[in-house]
Amino acid sequence: METTSRVGTDGASRAVTAKGAPTARRDVDGYLKAPFPWYGLDEAYTGPRWLMSVAAAADGTVQHGSTGHGEEPVVRADAGAERSRFAVVVTVGNSPVRHSGDGTGVLEATTVSSAAWLAGSSLLAYTWPPQMDHILRGEWLDQQTETAFELADDLGQAPWSSLSLPVDGVPVDFHYRESEFGWVLAGSAPDGVYIGAYGRGMSAYGLGFSVIGDIASYGDRASYGH
Template sequence: METTSRAVAQAPAAEGAQHVPSARRTVDGYLEAPFPWYGLDEAFTGPRWLMQVGTAADGAVEHGSVGHGDEPSVRHETAGEDRGKFAVVVTVAANPSRRSADGTGLLEATTVSSAAWLAGVGLLSYTWPGQMDHSLRDDWLDQQTETAWELADDLGGPEWSTLSLPVDGVPTPFHYRESEFGWVLAGSTQEGVHVGAYGRGMSAYGLGFAMIKDITAYA
């Protein structure tokens, strides 16, 4: 479905993963990307922060995420505790099928499903059900990750609806779904990248996306 392996996409969701405070995150990887980054547009006036980039085997940056609002944490999953309000925007380079770095095979093209997959797995990074036994978390994550993969592969299925949101001021169709954990959406831009997003506590219906003019402003 996409160039990034499941192992890479699952990395942020690994049990016990610690999310580095914004001040310690580096903008270098974002600056190396040969494609534009997207975030929420100027209508959003809250905090913005870097997350991480994903790279191919040859080190080329292929996707990455930026956050908006309260930095989410699995610590908020305790029953009755405020989970925070956030929206994360995932940018994925739109790449056609091409040869792997070692020339031994072809890498699959990135598609809107790639953005939907990364957004779905990203949401799982902060979604441990309250009071779940520690020994059951790996099984739960495996099951939910497989479900996210299957859903991303079937964007025309009944689990998804269509939502029109502005991208650089232009109404753009997105695939959208909600769950008990939050929401996920995915679409494409006129700038040759796919955009995914996930969040909770912030309504997806009121969001707008825009090309980030200065990614260092997120650092």
């Protein structure tokens, strides 16, 4: 896959803590600094929308980030967490081959595989077998994350299939896969950015994506239909 490391597709740290739990940053400022548009579910979705987090390179350039829809997933191994219904949209900027922010190396270009990797690994942060303690969970997460990386590296083979969904009203072919943890998809938007998505309890079939006109509207956890 066209990445230099699995901490991110662009040298940026993944938006998870050392234990795999997603960070809780909800500051819209990071989103506003992005040089690309953000995507979310289109207006056909009328449920809650909320901010997640953004990731930036060493020089501060925003590289990718996520917006949430539905019930905020809980990082907890109980029945309530399993019942959470959500869909997260990951927007990845189109970045060419470039030097790393610290000047010590070269970062490869982002691709659809970058979006697939970010979506697949992020889904795992919310899921783990309930009988595991935190130590075993770390080992499980490392193993499953490696699998997600390998799957994102070969989008033309099973378990990936093709799923056509609208992006700003234009049909786009996405790479799509399901697992016991939820579903993952990845594709390219007409304007050149890459879209990844993952979810559980909400079917990916019938979803649509669109550019978010006002990202600040996602800052209110109770916002609907923005």
